[in-house]
Amino acid sequence: MSSATPKRGALVTLLPYMKAHQAKLWLVFFLVVAVVVIELIQPWLVKEVIDRYVTVAKPDFNSILVMSSAYLGLVLVAFGLTYYQEVLLQRIGVSIVRSLRLDLFRHIQRLALRYFDQTSAGRIITNVVSDTEALNNFFTQFLSNTLRGIFSLLLIMFFMLRLDTVIALYCFLLLPPVVLLAIYFQKKIRTVNAEVRHRLGVVIGFLAENLSGMSIVQIFNQELKQQKALNERNRALLESTILENRWFLCFFNITELLGDLAIAALLWFGGKEVIGGTISFGILYAFIGYIRRFFQPINTISQQMNILQSSIVASDRISRTLQEVPDIQELMGATAPEVTGKIQLDGVSLAYRAGYPILHNINLLIRPGERVGFVGATGAGKSSIMNLVTRFYDVTAGAVIIDGKDIREWPLEALRRSVGIVQQDVMLFSGSIIDNIRFFQADISEERVREACRLVGAEPFILRQPRGYETMLSERASTLSAGERQLLSFARVLIFDPRILILDEATASLDSRTEEVLQEAIHRVSAGRTLLVIAHRLSTVQQMDTICVLEQGRIVESGTHGELLRQRGYYWRLHQSGMLLEEAA
Amino acid sequence: MSGLRIVGSYFRQHWALYTVGISMVGGGSLLAAQIPGLLGRVTDSLRDGRLGRAEMAGYVGLIVLIAVVRVATGWGGRVLVHHKGRELTYQLRKELFEKWSTLTPSYYHSHSIGDMISHALSDVEVIRELVSQGLNQGVSGSAMFLGATYLMVVHVDWRLTLAGLGPLLFIPLLVKLLGPQIRLQSQRSQEALGAMAQITEEVIGGIRTVKAFGTEDVVIGRFEGRVDAIVAEKMRFVHLSALFGALVPLMVNLGFIFVLGYGGFLMTEKAISLGDFVAFTLFVAMLRMPLEQLGNVINIVQRSVASLQRIDELLQVVPEVVDRKEALQDLPLQGSIQVRGLSFRYPSSEREVLQDISFTVHPAQTLGIIGAMGSGKSTLANLLLRMSDPPEGTVLVGGRDILHYPLARLRDAIAYVPQDGFLFSSMVLENIGFSDEYPDRERVECCAKITAIHENILGFPEQYDTEIGDRGVRLSGGQKQRMAIARMIYKDAPFQIMDDSLSAVDTSTERRILENLRELSNSSSADEGKGKATIIISNRLSAVQHADEIVVLEEGRIVERGNHSRLIALNGIYASQWFMQAGQFEESELDGVDAEGGRDHTTPDLDAEMEALEAGRLEEAL
Known part of the structure; x- marks a missing residue:
């Protein structure tokens, strides 16, 4: 989070999008003016009726009838225009936000993993969901209400001036206090409301936590203590909502009172003029009608300031994201070589932050079809090597060469499709089982998916699901066990058929019985591929052609299981500690 | 409609206040309805030319008076009603939480916490709307409408009233x-x-998978689908709301036109005065808001019926486990835990989770329970804690059925560590x-030392005052568990149950903690002449290895029992698992390095890096 305050100019992000709808926006603009004029002409009309047709020697009903019918026509037109204008403006807003969302999401997808590792997921999601929604409000609420409010205000002032300049100017004296009042109250209500939301959040958080930990509360016999704690928060919330309501009522009632007092004042000063014959009664009436309408636009506009502020903040955040430059760039015109699965790490170093290298000068050659295991403590650099082979990160020094070509010269998609990865946490998406396996690519046939599932042994449990392959996986696929999820991810790998396969702690979260079942699947999936396995359990890597032991970013030992035991080094010690425990039995 | 009881009894309880509040709100609105009539009278006087300065001053003074009085009463009444309404939300939330505090896991299993919270928030808010906003608007809207109609019909002309108000009457209908x-x-x-938010969350959470498969375009396509769905729904909403937004002013304008035309006609015919006409146009403009509000009140009432019903049902839920009024023995629990021929099945299922379980744990003794997932271990713990009631006469403490103790006594006597090491987002101190x-x-510090978490805590920014959770430190699984064990030790209860509570702790730390615990138990037994009876439930045999008795559960039955050496000698399930897990200790040992030793590395690794970033972000947030 940067401390820099959002600039007013932050809304410029929106300009290019608005330009695309320029013509329509102008149309909306004119429609708003038309609708407001039709609405505000009412007091004027009454004035005309009174002064011209009623308070004259010979009242003229026919003219009144003509005028009413004409106005009826206008009102019906205004009805249509109001509807059309609103729909038009909203459509513009909705489609701008749509384009913005897509551009933002596309851009984020292009960013490299460093961005996702350094930015919390919550913030990215807020950016895509809430910030864009705030801009939606900018169009649907701010723009529409402000436009209408400003024109109403201007037109009222215009009509007043036309009626009588002096009285109009007196009426305008009301403007500064009303505006100040509105600004003051809006500000006050905003802060009080922020407090309400904060306290509400506290109550929600407390409830959520205590409901999920209710059994702990009960077992520790602390129900009363927790109820008391809730009541404190609940009371705080109550107080702030009452305060908010008080401010709100205060604002509302003061505005009402001001409106009535303004009428009284008009009557007093205007009445004298009418008696004195300087103005007609109709004019006084029209003024009373207009002064009543003075307040609403001001309140509406001042309410919109919240929305304006949050849209500025939102658009600032969005433009920052859009300005992020992807770390990993594809070389122009890159082509992929013939893939056999040969990997060469050539003096590779990696530092996630300058000056703090994680990997130091790693040299390693992996032949096509070779199976290599990596062991070592967390932070030893196992996963970092995988981050390089998949080009999630670029090397700081040296080069990763796959099939004779530096991977920085590969097209990214070709590289990623040649290197498959199975992780400890299998990521499943909301959708059917079959779509999860083929990653929502409908052009991959169902038969191919079934075949893959049969091969890894996933079909029996899939068919046991209520709708087989079409079963929808719920949120985070909690209905499937860890082992079942892992089987699905193996099937996914088979579908994508990469030459190089990385198993990143793929069986770490499984109990030993499930792991046994999975070993068979691993065996089938890895056949004919270059296999890189990261593991905690030594048993998982014992069978590998080569085992690399990593310590603090260096390969300290490598060789087969037997060789490493004979070396009596780190690997041997790890293995030995288990032996000792067995002897204790 | 039983839900109405909640509101009904609340009204009855505060009837005096509500009477005053409602009369003030209604009175204020009735007064407000006088102003257009008054302006009409001024108009007529003006027109007749018989209005002198004094009369004018009188009228103006009257208007000012009415304005002040009607605003003041309306304001005061609304403050009262809103205040009471908000107090009702406080009270309902309090009652809901009190009710929820008495409900057992079986209820929490079948109800989502998200739903429960939404009841405590939205449903309660809807009820608040009914008793504050709904009441205010209903009273003030009808007072103003009736007052204005009365004035128009009686003092002016009923046909004109019908013409002017006719279209306006559609407004509440439209709202409804x-x-x-x-x-x-x-x-x-x-x-x-x-x-769309959900799909974004999935994609961002699974970004490694997305990138690893090179399927960015696929997820962009899915995202686009969701965005388009939003566009479609939004536009449907826009069409409706724009229609509403155009229809309401249309009705007001139609009323105005009828008044203008028909009123103009009546005026030229001298059937009504100019003042009447003026008053009419003002009435029509004035009644728009109250009529919209009346429509809104109808909607509020409709919505609140469902909410009242739900809240009422929630408040009526009968807790499954309660103090048995009959045969209650209000004594502290002591002695040994005895389980006799306990069989149990959940009411919702046919399967017996536990079958014929018997064991005894004496003070200062430890019982180990071993079994795979689904073997009934946790159910057993739940029954001992009376999270569900065991069958009569199957679980005894000090020779008495635990059903006969008050719940508070029972739970005071048992300390427990849950599987997940659940902690609250409060200070470390308050958690332990x-x-x-x-x-x-x-x-607290002493307990933290026993579970080897003291050093970790000293490393937190504010040590024992550090908040746990999102706003403070995030703990690893092992840290959580050790914290939860410290919490159990702090309670210092005669009975202790540890439900698989060392699973995320590496074996050497586990050994240390268990030794400390045994020491503690022995020393307390030296002090008081009797120690704690401890039950350790575990997946990992090393945790129960030193127990006085170990029972092996399989599908709800005890299949083997004895101490460690006997069970090894028996060469059954326990022994075979022992040899298998012993083979795994090498890896567990390595796990330990990962879980605990990560921060000791001198070279910063990725995790440490990320942690630093997190911490930095945290500082900024603070």
């Missing part, structure tokens, strides 16, 4: 018809937004000393 549809459609677009309202700092 379109309001719920607009609300529904707005919910739908919110849901569509939620669907959870069983006390004002935890004793020294004792």
Whole structure:
């Protein structure tokens, strides 16, 4: 989070999008003016009726009838225009936000993993969901209400001036206090409301936590203590909502009172003029009608300031994201070589932050079809090597060469499709089982998916699901066990058929019985591929052609299981500690 | 309609206040309805030319008076009614939480916490709307409408009243018809937004998978689908709300036109005065808001019926486990735990989770329970704690059925560590000393030392005052568990149950903690002449290895029992698992390095890096 305050100019992000709808926006603009004029002409009309047709020697009903019918026509037109204008403006807003969302999401997808590792997921999601929604409000609420409010205000002032300049100017004296009042109250209500939301959040958080930990509360016999704690928060919330309501009522009632007092004042000063014959009664009436309408636009506009502020903040955040430059760039015109699965790490170093290298000068050659295991403590650099082979990160020094070509010269998609990865946490998406396996690519046939599932042994449990392959996986696929999820991810790998396969702690979260079942699947999936396995359990890597032991970013030992035991080094010690425990039995 | 009881009894309880509040709100609105009539009279006097300065001053003074009085009473009445309404939300939330505090896991299993919270928030808010806003608007709207209509009909002309108000009467109808549809459609677009949020969350959470498969375009396509769904729902909403937004002013304008035309006609015919006409146009303008509000009140009432019903049902839930009024023995629990021929099945299922379980744990003794997932271990713990009631006469403490103790006594006597090491987002101090309202700092530290978490805590930014959770430190699984064990030790209860509570702790730390615990138990037995009876439930045999007795559960039955050496000698399930797990200790040992030793590395690794970033972000947030 940067401390820099959002600039007013932050809304410029929106300009290019608005330009695309320029013509329509102008149309909306004119429609708003038309609708407001039709609405505000009412007091004027009454004035005309009174002064011209009623308070004259010979009242003229026919003219009144003509005028009413004409106005009826206008009102019906205004009805249509109001509807059309609103729909038009909203459509513009909705489609701008749509384009913005897509551009933002596309851009984020292009960013490299460093961005996702350094930015919390919550913030990215807020950016895509809430910030864009705030801009939606900018169009649907701010723009529409402000436009209408400003024109109403201007037109009222215009009509007043036309009626009588002096009285109009007196009426305008009301403007500064009303505006100040509105600004003051809006500000006050905003802060009080922020407090309400904060306290509400506290109550929600407390409830959520205590409901999920209710059994702990009960077992520790602390129900009363927790109820008391809730009541404190609940009371705080109550107080702030009452305060908010008080401010709100205060604002509302003061505005009402001001409106009535303004009428009284008009009557007093205007009445004298009418008696004195300087103005007609109709004019006084029209003024009373207009002064009543003075307040609403001001309140509406001042309410919109919240929305304006949050849209500025939102658009600032969005433009920052859009300005992020992807770390990993594809070389122009890159082509992929013939893939056999040969990997060469050539003096590779990696530092996630300058000056703090994680990997130091790693040299390693992996032949096509070779199976290599990596062991070592967390932070030893196992996963970092995988981050390089998949080009999630670029090397700081040296080069990763796959099939004779530096991977920085590969097209990214070709590289990623040649290197498959199975992780400890299998990521499943909301959708059917079959779509999860083929990653929502409908052009991959169902038969191919079934075949893959049969091969890894996933079909029996899939068919046991209520709708087989079409079963929808719920949120985070909690209905499937860890082992079942892992089987699905193996099937996914088979579908994508990469030459190089990385198993990143793929069986770490499984109990030993499930792991046994999975070993068979691993065996089938890895056949004919270059296999890189990261593991905690030594048993998982014992069978590998080569085992690399990593310590603090260096390969300290490598060789087969037997060789490493004979070396009596780190690997041997790890293995030995288990032996000792067995002897204790 | 039983839900109405909640509101009804609340009104009865505060009837005096509500009477005053409602009369003030209604009175204020009735007064407000006088102003157009008054202006009409001024008009007539002006027109007749018989209005002198004094009369004018009188009228103006009257208007000012009415304005001040009507605003003051309306204001005061609304403050009262709103205040009471908000107090009702406080009270309902309090009652709900008190009710929820008495419900057992079986209830929490079948009800989502998200739903429960939404009841405590939205349903309660809807009820608040009914008793504050709904009441205010209903009273003030009808007072103003009736007052104005009365004045118009009696003092002017009923036909003109009908012409002017006729179109306006459609407004509440429009609100009633379109309001719920607009609300529904707005919910739908919110849901569509939620669907997009969900997919974003999935994709960002699974970004490694997405990138690893090179399937960015696929997820962009899915995202686009959701965005388009939002557009469709939003536009449907826009059409409805724009229609509503155009129809309401249309009705007002039609009323105005009828008054203008027909009123003009009556004026030229001298059937009504200019003052009447003026008053009429003002009435029509004035009644727009109250009529919209009356429509809104109808919607509020409709919505609140469902909410009242739900809240009422929630408050009526009967807790499954309660103090048995008959044969209650209000004594502290002591002695040994005895389980006799316990069989149990959950009411919702046919399967017996536990079958014929018997064992005894004496003070200062430890029982180990071993079994795979689904073997019934945790159910057993739940029954001992009376999270569900065991069958009569199957679980005894000190020779008495635990069903006959008050719940508070029972739970005071048992300390427990849950599987997940559940902690609250409060200070470390408050978490470990959870069983006390004002935890004793020294004792908390002592407990933390026993579970080898003290050093970790000293490393936190504010040590024992550090908040746990999102706003403070995030703990690893092992740290959580050790914290939860410290909490159990702090409680210092005669009975202890540890439910698989060392699973995320590496074996050497586990060994240390268990040794400390045994020491503690022995020393306390030296002090008081009797120690704690401990039950350790575990997946990992090393945790129960030193127990006085170990029972092996399989599908709800005890299949083997004895101490460690006997069970090894038996060469059955326990022994075979022992040899298998012994083979795994090498890896567990390595796990330990990962879980605990990560931060000791001198070279910063990725995790440390990320942690630093997190911490930096945290500092900024603070």
